[in-house]
Amino acid sequence: MKETPLSNCERRFLLRAIEEKKITFGTDYGCCIVELGKTRVLGQVSCELVSPKLNRATEGILFFNLELSQMAAPAFEPGRQSDLLVKLNRLLERCLRNSKCIDTESLCVVAGEKVWQIRVDLHLLNHDGNIIDAASIAAIVALCHFRRPDVSVQGDEVTLYTPEERDPVPLSIHHMPICVSFAFFQQGTYLLVDPNEREERVMDGLLVIAMNKHREICTIQSSGGIMLLKDQVLRCSKIAGVKVMEITELIQKALENDQKVRKEGGKFGFAESIANQRITAFKMEKAPIDTSDVEEKAEEIISEAEPPSEVDYLYSFLNIFLKDAPIVLSDSEEEEMIILEPDKNPKKIRTQTISATQEKAPSKKSVKKRRKKRATN
Amino acid sequence: MAGLELLSDQGYRVDGRRAGELRKIQARMGVFAQADGSAYIEQGNTKALAVVYGPHEASCVLEIRGSRARALPDRALVNCQYSSATFSTGERKRRPHGDRKSCEMGLQLRQTFEAAILTQLHPRSQIDIYVQVLQADGGTYAACVNAATLAVLDAGIPMRDFVCACSAGFVDGTALADLSHVEEAAGGPQLALALLPASGQIALLEMDARLHEDHLEQVLEAAARAARDVHTLLDRVVRQHVKEASILLGD
Numbered sequence: 001m002k003e004t005p006l007s008n009c010e011r012r013f014l015l016r017a018i019e020e021k022k023i024t025f026g027t028d029y030g031c032c033i034v035e036l037g038k039t040r041v042l043g044q045v046s047c048e049l050v051s052p053k054l055n056r057a058t059e060g061i062l063f064f065n066l067e068l069s070q071m072a073a074p075a076f077e078p079g080r081q082s083d084l085l086v087k088l089n090r091l092l093e094r095c096l097r098n099s100k101c102i103d104t105e106s107l108c109v110v111a112g113e114k115v116w117q118i119r120v121d122l123h124l125l126n127h128d129g130n131i132i133d134a135a136s137i138a139a140i141v142a143l144c145h146f147r148r149p150d151v152s153v154q155g156d157e158v159t160l161y162t163p164e165e166r167d168p169v170p171l172s173i174h175h176m177p178i179c180v181s182f183a184f185f186q187q188g189t190y191l192l193v194d195p196n197e198r199e200e201r202v203m204d205g206l207l208v209i210a211m212n213k214h215r216e217i218c219t220i221q222s223s224g225g226i227m228l229l230k231d232q233v234l235r236c237s238k239i240a241g242v243k244v245m246e247i248t249e250l251i252q253k254a255l256e257n258d259q260k261v262r263k264e265g266g267k268f269g270f271a272e273s274i275a276n277q278r279i280t281a282f283k284m285e286k287a288p289i290d291t292s293d294v295e296e297k298a299e300e301i302i303s304e305a306e307p308p309s310e311v312d313y314l315y316s317f318l319n320i321f322l323k324d325a326p327i328v329l330s331d332s333e334e335e336e337m338i339i340l341e342p343d344k345n346p347k348k349i350r351t352q353t354i355s356a357t358q359e360k361a362p363s364k365k366s367v368k369k370r371r372k373k374r375a376t377n
Numbered sequence: 378m379a380g381l382e383l384l385s386d387q388g389y390r391v392d393g394r395r396a397g398e399l400r401k402i403q404a405r406m407g408v409f410a411q412a413d414g415s416a417y418i419e420q421g422n423t424k425a426l427a428v429v430y431g432p433h434e435a436s437c438v439l440e441i442r443g444s445r446a447r448a449l450p451d452r453a454l455v456n457c458q459y460s461s462a463t464f465s466t467g468e469r470k471r472r473p474h475g476d477r478k479s480c481e482m483g484l485q486l487r488q489t490f491e492a493a494i495l496t497q498l499h500p501r502s503q504i505d506i507y508v509q510v511l512q513a514d515g516g517t518y519a520a521c522v523n524a525a526t527l528a529v530l531d532a533g534i535p536m537r538d539f540v541c542a543c544s545a546g547f548v549d550g551t552a553l554a555d556l557s558h559v560e561e562a563a564g565g566p567q568l569a570l571a572l573l574p575a576s577g578q579i580a581l582l583e584m585d586a587r588l589h590e591d592h593l594e595q596v597l598e599a600a601a602r603a604a605r606d607v608h609t610l611l612d613r614v615v616r617q618h619v620k621e622a623s624i625l626l627g628d
Contacts, residue, residue, distance in 0.1 A: 055468070082480075083484060086477055086480045086481055086484065087481065087484060089477065090477060090478070090481040094585055098585045098586050099585075099586060099587050100564075100586075100587075175587075207582075211590070212587075214589075215589060215590045215591075216587040216588060216589050216590070217566075217584065217587070217588050217589070217590055217593060218586070218587055219584060219585060220568075220582055220583065220584035221582070221583055221584075222579065222581055222582040222583070223484075223485075223488055224488065225488050225489075225491045225492035225580070226492070227492060227573070227576075227578035227579065227580065228578065228579040228582060229577065229578060229579070230577070230579070230594075230597055230598075230601065233579070233582060233593075233597065234593065234594055234597075237590050237593055238590070241590060
């Protein structure tokens with residue numbers, strides 16, 4: 001049967017739901033920070049030679065751990081978050097371990113005696129919803145980025161080479177499972193991909209689907225007591241497929257970039273990746289504004305503008321330009337006053353009074369009706 | 378496990394069942410006199426006991442690895458604990474409860490029953506459900522849910538509908554229903570589904586290991602069908618129990 005096509009609205013919605021995804025790497029191999037909107041997760045992979053589990057003598061050991069500290073949100077007190085912690089940890093374990101994304105047999109050094117134990121530690125740095133997605137991306141990216149020391153076995157001797165002697169070896173990863181969360185509202189009427197923190201608080205329930213780019217579903221988990229219908233689940237899996245493709249591409253690109261930068265000897269690491277010049281940074285340059293000829297311009301406009309209904313209006317209007325003070329409103333409560341925006345004026349007036357035909361326009365265009373409120377001087 | 382055929386050419390599984398067949402289910406309600414409701418279920422070799430206390434006053438009893446739950450003003454609190462006996466698996470387990478897997482099971486059971494029980498009818502009270510697995514031979518979650526449903530019914534707590542659960546897997550292009558331990562350990566995809574049979578709504582859906590998206594519908598369908606079969610059986614058990622009880626009362 002033909003598969004139901006994805007509507008354009010859905011497609012666009014999905015793409016916009018992933019607002020800002022960023023992956024940055026640290027100086028060491030296996031360390032990365034993933035940003036999904038404002039949620040940030042730090043992932044670090046480390047390895048160690050240990051003796052294997054008794055019933056699995058030829059396989060390496062994978063260990064995942066997600067930490068929620070108070071740094072992420074003040075609600076994460078040390079004793080209180082065990083339910084959420086258990087849920088998240090188990091989901092991550094099932095998604096990454098049971099789907100066999102890493103070849104554990106390749107982690108074996110000497111069967112029955114020495115195997116690699118790979119430990120993935122994830123720390124939530126900032127909680128703005130959807131921890132699972134960010135954590136799963138961080139885990140898989142860190143694992144892809146990690147390089148373990150090279151080992152050679154000659155008879156009974158095992159030689160472990162330091163990174164200086166031989167280049168470290170990457171882990172063998174079969175596929176990249178990535179979790180996608182869906183939040184349900186109003187008994188399944190509304191569905192949101194990648195909910196943020198506010199949305200999570202009001203949702204009825206959550207459905208997490210982990211897929212890889214070959215469209216194989218690695219894990220499905222529904223939580224929160226929502227009642228699902230079968231076709232809802234199938235629809236979600238299709239949406240998840242689309243999203244996972246994009247995220248996988250993003251990961252590949254980020255890994256390639258990092259690889260290139262390291263090879264060319266450029267600077268890499270967290271310090272380089274945190275941008276200073278973003279529009280969301282709190283620092284802004286001072287913009288000098290020339291207010292020397294504001295008075296004449298103001299006089300011109302006033303003389304050409306329509307006579308106002310109240311005399312107070314004129315007084316306060318002049319006040320704005322001459323004293324650069326906040327708006328002084330008259331005392332009558334009820335009437336609506338027409339007030340020009342003080343901060344926008346200097347530049348606007350200058351450009352618009354040049355053209356003679358547009359005399360009336362500035363007074364009308366930049367005028368804004370506003371309900372009166374008590375002035376705070 | 379190389380060489381062990383999960384599905385033979387003639388369509389028979391390791392224990393001789395067909396692909397969509399369930400294991401033999403035997404259930405008994407009202408097993409304990411002390412508890413408000415109790416039930417015992419055997420699904421093949423998997424044996425589970427469920428005990429329900431409630432609704433009673435919400436006490437501030439500290440759950441294992443849980444937070445202190447306060448009474449909710451508009452509905453009842455459902456508290457579930459899962460414990461599997463140390464002799465339930467092939468190798469002796471160290472910790473019967475308190476480890477991560479048991480906590481997760483407890484949370485999932487709670488989520489399932491919070492959705493099914495009409496909690497609005499009992500505000501400011503608490504309903505405790507304790508499930509104990511005596512022998513785990515695959516499909517433990519399903520057996521727990523089925524046992525807990527019977528126990529809740531035995532306690533007389535109103536529910537929206539039966540909650541019936543079943544596991545399903547996928548081997549060689551065919552969906553298998555009600556997996557046994559051998560089939561689970563083989564490492565193929567496993568799906569656990571808890572269903573409210575009358576409306577077809579899914580209370581809990583959980584899946585592990587890789588399954589291609591195209592096969593998802595098939596496996597979901599097999600699990601849903603198996604859950605409905607379980608419902609028929611449980612319904613019969615409940616009616617039988619009620620009939621026996623009314624005979625004893627002399628109606």
